[in-house]
Amino acid sequence: MAMKQVACSAIKAVANSGSSSVLTRQLHASPGSKKIVGVFYKANEYFTKNPNFVGCVEGALGLRQWLESQGHQYIVTDDKDGPNCELDKHIPDLHVLISTPFHPAYVTAERIKKAKNLQLLLTAGIGSDHVDLKAAAEAGLTVAEITGSNVVSVAEDELMRILILVRNFLPGHHQVITGDWNVAGIAYRAYDLEGKTVGTIGAGRIGKLLLQRLKPFNCNLLYHDRLKMDPELEKEIGAKYEEDLDTMLPKCDIIVVNMPLTEKTRGMFDKDRISKLKKGVLIVNNARGAIMDTQAVADACESGHIAGYSGDVWYPQPAPKDHPWRYMPNQAMTPHISGTTIDAQLRYAAGVKDMLERYFKGEEFPVQNYIVKEGELAPQYR
Amino acid sequence: MAMKQVACSAIKAVANSGSSSVLTRQLHASPGSKKIVGVFYKANEYFTKNPNFVGCVEGALGLRQWLESQGHQYIVTDDKDGPNCELDKHIPDLHVLISTPFHPAYVTAERIKKAKNLQLLLTAGIGSDHVDLKAAAEAGLTVAEITGSNVVSVAEDELMRILILVRNFLPGHHQVITGDWNVAGIAYRAYDLEGKTVGTIGAGRIGKLLLQRLKPFNCNLLYHDRLKMDPELEKEIGAKYEEDLDTMLPKCDIIVVNMPLTEKTRGMFDKDRISKLKKGVLIVNNARGAIMDTQAVADACESGHIAGYSGDVWYPQPAPKDHPWRYMPNQAMTPHISGTTIDAQLRYAAGVKDMLERYFKGEEFPVQNYIVKEGELAPQYR
Numbered sequence: 001m002a003m004k005q006v007a008c009s010a011i012k013a014v015a016n017s018g019s020s021s022v023l024t025r026q027l028h029a030s031p032g033s034k035k036i037v038g039v040f041y042k043a044n045e046y047f048t049k050n051p052n053f054v055g056c057v058e059g060a061l062g063l064r065q066w067l068e069s070q071g072h073q074y075i076v077t078d079d080k081d082g083p084n085c086e087l088d089k090h091i092p093d094l095h096v097l098i099s100t101p102f103h104p105a106y107v108t109a110e111r112i113k114k115a116k117n118l119q120l121l122l123t124a125g126i127g128s129d130h131v132d133l134k135a136a137a138e139a140g141l142t143v144a145e146i147t148g149s150n151v152v153s154v155a156e157d158e159l160m161r162i163l164i165l166v167r168n169f170l171p172g173h174h175q176v177i178t179g180d181w182n183v184a185g186i187a188y189r190a191y192d193l194e195g196k197t198v199g200t201i202g203a204g205r206i207g208k209l210l211l212q213r214l215k216p217f218n219c220n221l222l223y224h225d226r227l228k229m230d231p232e233l234e235k236e237i238g239a240k241y242e243e244d245l246d247t248m249l250p251k252c253d254i255i256v257v258n259m260p261l262t263e264k265t266r267g268m269f270d271k272d273r274i275s276k277l278k279k280g281v282l283i284v285n286n287a288r289g290a291i292m293d294t295q296a297v298a299d300a301c302e303s304g305h306i307a308g309y310s311g312d313v314w315y316p317q318p319a320p321k322d323h324p325w326r327y328m329p330n331q332a333m334t335p336h337i338s339g340t341t342i343d344a345q346l347r348y349a350a351g352v353k354d355m356l357e358r359y360f361k362g363e364e365f366p367v368q369n370y371i372v373k374e375g376e377l378a379p380q381y382r
Numbered sequence: 383m384a385m386k387q388v389a390c391s392a393i394k395a396v397a398n399s400g401s402s403s404v405l406t407r408q409l410h411a412s413p414g415s416k417k418i419v420g421v422f423y424k425a426n427e428y429f430t431k432n433p434n435f436v437g438c439v440e441g442a443l444g445l446r447q448w449l450e451s452q453g454h455q456y457i458v459t460d461d462k463d464g465p466n467c468e469l470d471k472h473i474p475d476l477h478v479l480i481s482t483p484f485h486p487a488y489v490t491a492e493r494i495k496k497a498k499n500l501q502l503l504l505t506a507g508i509g510s511d512h513v514d515l516k517a518a519a520e521a522g523l524t525v526a527e528i529t530g531s532n533v534v535s536v537a538e539d540e541l542m543r544i545l546i547l548v549r550n551f552l553p554g555h556h557q558v559i560t561g562d563w564n565v566a567g568i569a570y571r572a573y574d575l576e577g578k579t580v581g582t583i584g585a586g587r588i589g590k591l592l593l594q595r596l597k598p599f600n601c602n603l604l605y606h607d608r609l610k611m612d613p614e615l616e617k618e619i620g621a622k623y624e625e626d627l628d629t630m631l632p633k634c635d636i637i638v639v640n641m642p643l644t645e646k647t648r649g650m651f652d653k654d655r656i657s658k659l660k661k662g663v664l665i666v667n668n669a670r671g672a673i674m675d676t677q678a679v680a681d682a683c684e685s686g687h688i689a690g691y692s693g694d695v696w697y698p699q700p701a702p703k704d705h706p707w708r709y710m711p712n713q714a715m716t717p718h719i720s721g722t723t724i725d726a727q728l729r730y731a732a733g734v735k736d737m738l739e740r741y742f743k744g745e746e747f748p749v750q751n752y753i754v755k756e757g758e759l760a761p762q763y764r
Binding site: 044047055103153176182184188190212340344 | 425438545561565568569571694700720727
């Protein structure tokens, strides 16, 4: 078993764990100039409209001056897919790749194989499923996120989407812009959130923040997760634990998806599972699009079995013009946006800077930020 | 001073108060068959889509069988404006007029003068500004609302609108339906609600429910009202009292209007007051459209001084096709809908039935439901 050159504490941790069959790559503290590539969405004319707009190609997370003044090379692009894309030009010699879930650089096993100098994959935000984590682990790479940087942003957005669906907001707004006025056409399927049963699949950081925000709405709150919450926290939040997912789901008027995309969760909302949900169920999914069977969701929206679907995640991203979710009825979709508010950008930009600083110094990252470390995947991705 | 024939307790109340220069009209407990007219929005094809859809003309608040079995006449219409409208045909001999804020029957002094048998004006919902309250008081009419029937509905809707504006939801949704994908075009003006300053003008029933629902969002909460809350409640809600409205307003990132339309509040958001708000302020108004100077709001949205405006109230209603708020940028408007969810309809239908029962028996209404009683306006309308 080859040991990587890491900071002291990490060496101890590895020595104690006795783990890993990973290849030799220098993870931390290798001296000298690094080549860092950032893949972000492009802002174009929007860049100059807000001085805090750092999350785009032009903003480059506000890191350029700092990185270059230390002798590092910093390439930023939005050109991430297809033959001869800008990203592929830098794959052979980059040391660090920073990407975001909003404009994901798909880091395949093939790219990892070609990236001989690659040491660190940083997700500016949360959710590293755009990386082939198994291949990254086998290659001895470190994958890390800025955990916590946008959990509040996403939880707020989920609550907004619940209300938009329950209260049937969009048909009303559509009437306004088309010059109509037909209260009945909205009201016949508009409800209060109060008294409804809301279940979250996953009660990690985001799920908990959502439940806390839901509490004053006097709903019946349920959650499913690998682990039951601490009883004190559960009482404070006022949500009931459901050990079995498929027992919980048919009870829900509103289902919120709050778990990562893994091989276990991919496509888990298929035709069969959807058919067992309450007729007229509302679904909010800001987690990952591929947790859903795309066509099964579109069909259930057409039939009315799903009465409303809202989220900001799609597969693939950007969503093509002919993605069925653009055309299905009762959708309240947006592009992938909930975790990239200006507030979130400032937080994950600061988080990336902190992680790079630690990387240059050969220091450990905050433990909750690791997704792949020394050949091991974080528990939520196993 | 002429005294009305009222239930015993009411007689005592009036005798004790020594008030009123009102005309003689039988308010309660006059025996025999009554003519009751309800003005609601029409549902047409939507009526059969939901068995609980009682708030429309066709649903007639679910009261027809009950009223007719007791020998009362019950006319229901949506035809409320213009010469020879259905409502005007019944004005001369109706005893009770039930109306809603969603499709308001404008009860002018002229109509009151013609309505020789009119005793009771009931608002199925909250907000009786569609009635000339001064004329109603002078004519000795009783005006009452179903206070509380839809306060939760409206508060939920306000929180939804705050999030829609702060998080810049609509441009993202618009991209989805037009086949676009441009995260930057949304993100450059999308924010978290957390940490922002939210001020409500009015902290009555709806304002308090909104503040309670805002609490877990970790905002800076302010409220202006005639009265400071009980210190215990204020602490529980976590909002700070602002005695002077014009001191509070420039502090707010988000302003929510939660007060009735009165002669004092009509047009209070004029060009001058808007110019003193924070540049980029967001405004949510589910109270009444006429509290705003329509053109001043549209101009400030055009200039960007107001960065977003959302509400479901307009003047007049239905809003004409050329209403400027349909065309101004960054609006998240709907027709008047927030208080007429299916849940709210069931509550205000039950409330109207209860009030009519009391009226037939000559009993008092719950005190908080009176808007005009024995020539006096409720405090919020003075």
